Amino acid sequence: ILNVEQSPQSLHVQEGDSTNFTCSFPSSNFYALHWYRWETAKSPEALFVMTLNGDEKKKGRISATLNTKEGYSYLYIKGSQPEDSATYLCASNFGNEKLTFGTGTRLTIIP
Amino acid sequence: DGGITQSPKYLFRKEGQNVTLSCEQNLNHDAMYWYRQDPGQGLRLIYYSQIVNDFQKGDIAEGYSVSREKKESFPLTVTSAQKNPTAFYLCASSSRQGADSPLHFGNGTRLTVT
Numbered sequence: 001i002l003n004v005e006q007s008p009q010s011l012h013v014q015e016g017d018s019t020n021f022t023c024s025f026p027s028s029n030f031y032a033l034h035w036y037r038w039e040t041a042k043s044p045e046a047l048f049v050m051t052l053n054g055d056e057k058k059k060g061r062i063s064a065t066l067n068t069k070e071g072y073s074y075l076y077i078k079g080s081q082p083e084d085s086a087t088y089l090c091a092s093n094f095g096n097e098k099l100t101f102g103t104g105t106r107l108t109i110i111p
Numbered sequence: 112d113g114g115i116t117q118s119p120k121y122l123f124r125k126e127g128q129n130v131t132l133s134c135e136q137n138l139n140h141d142a143m144y145w146y147r148q149d150p151g152q153g154l155r156l157i158y159y160s161q162i163v164n165d166f167q168k169g170d171i172a173e174g175y176s177v178s179r180e181k182k183e184s185f186p187l188t189v190t191s192a193q194k195n196p197t198a199f200y201l202c203a204s205s206s207r208q209g210a211d212s213p214l215h216f217g218n219g220t221r222l223t224v225t
Contacts, residue, residue: 032211036216042218044201046213046214089153098144098169103151
């Protein structure tokens with residue numbers, strides 16, 4: 001089974017500060033990398049799907065980068081707001097097979 | 112609004128009983144998935160289906176069964192053979208079964224078996 005690892009496991013950030021966290025995955029036979037945001041009592045919501053090495057995607061204050069050669073992706077949040085508090089999941093494919101999820105990074109924004 | 116509906120939100124069963132979790136989508140998506148979440152672990156794939164009347168085992172299919180008789184519906188049965196059925200179950204769909212197709216999730220069902 002493909003191993004997708006996320007770090008840190010949890011993070012507390014002061015409102016207004018920027019932050020980032022990491023998703024690591026085996027680089028061989030990479031196909032796609034997904035980021036999801038999962039707020040408490042809601043369903044996970046897709047943020048980004050990236051497939052190309054060097055890809056960068058942005059959605060408002062959130063952006064992500066992808067390095068398929070070394071097997072990692074960063075998620076950045078600029079100027080954190082309380083509504084950013086959530087668990088952020090990444091997932092990757094082995095070949096074109098089913099997604100394997102990491103355990104998530106739980107982000108708490110401190111007002 | 113289009114989306115995925117899982118019911119019920121909470122489910123309690125006695126050990127030894129089969130139980131079926133409902134998942135319905137009106138997104139016209141071809142692919143549907145069932146995941147299980149346990150504390151400290153990532154979402155693990157139980158079963159998935161790419162088209163009606165076809166489904167494949169995921170990583171932890173033992174003790175579970177599914178059907179896909181309609182495009183909109185993908186119910187999951189947790190059988191008495193599942194050794195640790197207490198968990199949070201998420202259903203998802205995607206417009207096609209491809210690595211670059213984002214998943215749309217339901218709100219989940221929390222199953223407790225005593």
